[in-house]
Amino acid sequence: MNETTLQQSIKKTSKKSELTAIKPAPITLKEHIVEIISDSGEGAQKCGQSLGSIAAQMGNGIWTTEIIPAEIRPPARSVAGASGNRIRIGAGRITNGGDETDLVVAFNEQVLLGRVRAKELKPGCVILLESMWRAHADPKVVASYIETYDALVAAGYKVYEIPMELECRNHVADAKRGKNMFALGMLCYIYSLELKLAVDQIVQTFGKKDRSVVDANIRLLEAGHQWAQDNLDFCYCIPAQRSTEPQIVVNGNTALALGVLASGMEICAMYPITPATSASHYLSEVFEKVGGMVHQAEDEIAACAFAIGASYASKCTVTITSGPGYSLKQEAIGLAVMGEIPLVVVNVQRGGPSTGQPTKMEQGDLMTAIFGSHGDAPKVVMAPGTIEECFYSIITARKIAEAFNMVVVVLTDAGLATSQQPFPRPKFSESWMAPPIDQSPVPEGARPYDWDETTGLARRFIPGQPGGMHALTGLAHDRDSHVAYDAEINEQTLRFRSLKLAALQKTLKAPAVFGDRKGDLLVIGWGSTKGAIEEAVETMRAEGQKVSSTHLQFLQPLPPGIKEIMQGFKQVMTIENNWSDRPEDQIIDETNRRYSSLAILLRSRYLVDIDCWSEVKGQPIKPSTIRRVMNEKLKK
Amino acid sequence: MNMMSATECLLQMCDEHLELEDYASGVPRWCTGCGDNAILAAVQRLCRDEGLRPEKTVFVSGIGCSSRFPHYMKTYGFHGIHGRALPIAEGVRMARPDLNVFVNTGDGDCCSIGAAHWIHAIRYNMNITVFLHDNQIYGLTKKQASPTSPIGTKSNTTPRGSYLEALNPLSVTLGVQNVSFVAQAVDWIPEVLFDIVRAAYHHKGLSFVRIVQRCPEWLPASLDPWLHDPNRVQLLNHENGLQSSAGLSRVYRNQLQHDPSNIDRAREIASSTDTVPVGILYRNPEVPCYEDLRRIDELRTPELTRAGLNAELDKYTVWPQEQKEMVA
Ligand SMILES: Cc1ncc(C[n+]2csc(CCOP(=O)(O)OP(=O)(O)O)c2C)c(N)n1
Ligand code: SF4
Ligand SMILES: [Mg+2]
Numbered sequence: 001m002n003e004t005t006l007q008q009s010i011k012k013t014s015k016k017s018e019l020t021a022i023k024p025a026p027i028t029l030k031e032h033i034v035e036i037i038s039d040s041g042e043g044a045q046k047c048g049q050s051l052g053s054i055a056a057q058m059g060n061g062i063w064t065t066e067i068i069p070a071e072i073r074p075p076a077r078s079v080a081g082a083s084g085n086r087i088r089i090g091a092g093r094i095t096n097g098g099d100e101t102d103l104v105v106a107f108n109e110q111v112l113l114g115r116v117r118a119k120e121l122k123p124g125c126v127i128l129l130e131s132m133w134r135a136h137a138d139p140k141v142v143a144s145y146i147e148t149y150d151a152l153v154a155a156g157y158k159v160y161e162i163p164m165e166l167e168c169r170n171h172v173a174d175a176k177r178g179k180n181m182f183a184l185g186m187l188c189y190i191y192s193l194e195l196k197l198a199v200d201q202i203v204q205t206f207g208k209k210d211r212s213v214v215d216a217n218i219r220l221l222e223a224g225h226q227w228a229q230d231n232l233d234f235c236y237c238i239p240a241q242r243s244t245e246p247q248i249v250v251n252g253n254t255a256l257a258l259g260v261l262a263s264g265m266e267i268c269a270m271y272p273i274t275p276a277t278s279a280s281h282y283l284s285e286v287f288e289k290v291g292g293m294v295h296q297a298e299d300e301i302a303a304c305a306f307a308i309g310a311s312y313a314s315k316c317t318v319t320i321t322s323g324p325g326y327s328l329k330q331e332a333i334g335l336a337v338m339g340e341i342p343l344v345v346v347n348v349q350r351g352g353p354s355t356g357q358p359t360k361m362e363q364g365d366l367m368t369a370i371f372g373s374h375g376d377a378p379k380v381v382m383a384p385g386t387i388e389e390c391f392y393s394i395i396t397a398r399k400i401a402e403a404f405n406m407v408v409v410v411l412t413d414a415g416l417a418t419s420q421q422p423f424p425r426p427k428f429s430e431s432w433m434a435p436p437i438d439q440s441p442v443p444e445g446a447r448p449y450d451w452d453e454t455t456g457l458a459r460r461f462i463p464g465q466p467g468g469m470h471a472l473t474g475l476a477h478d479r480d481s482h483v484a485y486d487a488e489i490n491e492q493t494l495r496f497r498s499l500k501l502a503a504l505q506k507t508l509k510a511p512a513v514f515g516d517r518k519g520d521l522l523v524i525g526w527g528s529t530k531g532a533i534e535e536a537v538e539t540m541r542a543e544g545q546k547v548s549s550t551h552l553q554f555l556q557p558l559p560p561g562i563k564e565i566m567q568g569f570k571q572v573m574t575i576e577n578n579w580s581d582r583p584e585d586q587i588i589d590e591t592n593r594r595y596s597s598l599a600i601l602l603r604s605r606y607l608v609d610i611d612c613w614s615e616v617k618g619q620p621i622k623p624s625t626i627r628r629v630m631n632e633k634l635k636k
Numbered sequence: 637m638n639m640m641s642a643t644e645c646l647l648q649m650c651d652e653h654l655e656l657e658d659y660a661s662g663v664p665r666w667c668t669g670c671g672d673n674a675i676l677a678a679v680q681r682l683c684r685d686e687g688l689r690p691e692k693t694v695f696v697s698g699i700g701c702s703s704r705f706p707h708y709m710k711t712y713g714f715h716g717i718h719g720r721a722l723p724i725a726e727g728v729r730m731a732r733p734d735l736n737v738f739v740n741t742g743d744g745d746c747c748s749i750g751a752a753h754w755i756h757a758i759r760y761n762m763n764i765t766v767f768l769h770d771n772q773i774y775g776l777t778k779k780q781a782s783p784t785s786p787i788g789t790k791s792n793t794t795p796r797g798s799y800l801e802a803l804n805p806l807s808v809t810l811g812v813q814n815v816s817f818v819a820q821a822v823d824w825i826p827e828v829l830f831d832i833v834r835a836a837y838h839h840k841g842l843s844f845v846r847i848v849q850r851c852p853e854w855l856p857a858s859l860d861p862w863l864h865d866p867n868r869v870q871l872l873n874h875e876n877g878l879q880s881s882a883g884l885s886r887v888y889r890n891q892l893q894h895d896p897s898n899i900d901r902a903r904e905i906a907s908s909t910d911t912v913p914v915g916i917l918y919r920n921p922e923v924p925c926y927e928d929l930r931r932i933d934e935l936r937t938p939e940l941t942r943a944g945l946n947a948e949l950d951k952y953t954v955w956p957q958e959q960k961e962m963v964a
Binding site: 463 | 699707709711712717720723724727728729731752756930931932937942946953954956957
């Protein structure tokens, strides 16, 4: 490309800026949703994460969500290739990704087009678009850029063309590698964030590596800030309130891994699968420092079997996977149920069935989690609803697994896995950790499965304990772990294993109600929809609607008190991110409609006509969508 | 530590001296003449002779006639699921370096449904002693061809004879990177079977012992040519391997000097078809064990966890202003 044409084009596009050289007063906002998108590898992810951290440090509520293309390296400038981050910044606490985007920074018009087509941008939203394409050597690129630009302007978007590449080149030779910091500088200006915090971020990221890298990034950051100040005719301020407590900002997968670290478990066996892998990546990095290890097995079956072997001989272990890998573990999970071996299985759900939508969010595995394996295989199923709960649920899961000698399944999803939300920094407690394993001789006359008649509980004998020798078996067995050929014994032991769920249920608290305990409509949710549902309920209540919600963290066993909660409402429905047949479809009626998973569970348990609404769009359900659904339901 | 008197010491030794019965549990439910009985006898003898603590010993198995093995040992046992004995045993070994870990697996269990784990178990080379009870048939499920069934084997799924050449477990094992111990035994020469079992136990790493095992129930005569013609059994001798006794040598004259450190020769011997080589084909004590490469020496104490967790949390913490200054 020739420099003069580029210069000319910049002149042309930055005319606006010359008119508005005076710094405008910031407009105060309650919240804003910002996106930074680029081809993958251009650093938009990093820019977005930094923006989120800076805003969190300022004391804003944040929720960041990764925008991930399905391919590792999609072709450059492709509509499906958008990679980046979406940050919702608020004056108060933010519990979910929110609705459509208010402001986008796009490194090319094609990735932007992808977001427009996905209807992710608010009408009239502000777009800061890299303008280098206007002067590109390839006339096709120029034409595509101009066409998109014109269309966006015509559609009412406020498009600012920004010569990011050109400006960056004043500071570094390879602008492709620093544009994200320039963008971060601009955003710090736009949202009145302290530039110092961004500098700290850079130092922290590139740290001791190379002073010249740090300096170059800081120059770009400052340049972006300056450029925005000199050229933009707007800026915002989202009031922040600094927390008095230390907060940590991590995504759901990191929170899971930190939970493993804190839980006292020593072995994690896994096989790579999106979107679960990053939890194991992180754990591989840090687990050994506290005496743990991550075993990458040859497949998920082996990973589960390895975890079971380790649990059997020592402390409870964990295996982390996603849908298809979870399916492969089913037979081994049955063995752990039958042998009463404690085990934590994490399923970071993704779009299914089959390879489905590997990077996308879905809550499709609830039924598999509860009813999976074969025969009657009672296991505990938990679903964290926030990033914070991702951390604590692992600690709880480990405890339950060992207290009840059961398999505990923790269901998260691709949404939680890649979203960040600050939460109070956990204060380590020794009680989180498993005690050392019992190696004392077993008492005279004790038997390997001495089930308690009331609770079904039996203590387990761990290899190394003198006198406890027995052959654990997946076959039906009696109290001595001898193979039971007798149907009577088999039936009794089914009863004991089932009773353990009831015993656990007795220890659970009734779920909290968000809103009043009486009203017109109650929404019940589970897992990652928590923040969006509660936000929708809050908004509608502020408008005077009599709606409430309750969110379940335990799905198996269901906690007590749900029936009493439901009785306070005229209508009850679940809102879920999985499939349910659409009642408006011609051949769907009450005799054949397939309900969403939680709705099926609640209908069968409480014999109440609980409706459901679900969508499977591969992304979190938006609070505005939930409001629309609830409003429609209220009209019925 | 208290000093023990000589008598006390002696008494304790007598106390701790374990007899064969101390390792036996229940009455095996294998058919009369089943080769699994011979394997059980050899292994119980090993436990007694080596004085293995029953509570420190675990037998892990899959599913099949042979996988019933742990039920007949008065040690800890884990009778798992079909094909997965090896990864279960690896988990046990990883978590517990102090235990003796054995695996009993059938030809279907190991070479068919568990084949992936078999290959990888050899790569991991964990300190586990593996007995492949190879009866060349699916016993428990009543006579279906297995991967090691000789071509032409009539079974319930191959009534007109099996179609494929048998898989050779020795060759396969010897072909995998990190292999460290491969031996072959036959159930009908108990003396050598025992010697091999003992050598396998003493090897540090994954010792893979294929035991040619008779299944009188489903393949009553299939091993007769080998059984009835001692010359078709080839004993492998070496000063670094096993040495046949004089008595044995009178019956089994077909003997070969084979240095177990020679893998190329081991592969040649493994592929012979008309004679059954019996002895140690390969041994390399230098191959590192996965558990040693991965074991964390640090004891997992609450202090260590607290420090490790806090160091990680520090990376992600947004401090309130005052505290930040304090930390800085
Ligand atoms: C997942 C699964 N598939 C199939 C079976 C049925 N099954 C049990 S044992 C067996 C084969 C046993 O053959 P082998 O491993 O050679 O052991 P053997 O009985 O000959 O000692 C099969 C197919 C099972 N238990 N589990
Ligand atoms: S069927 Fe064959 S392998 Fe099974 S117990 Fe009988 S003889 Fe042994
Ligand atoms: Mg067999």
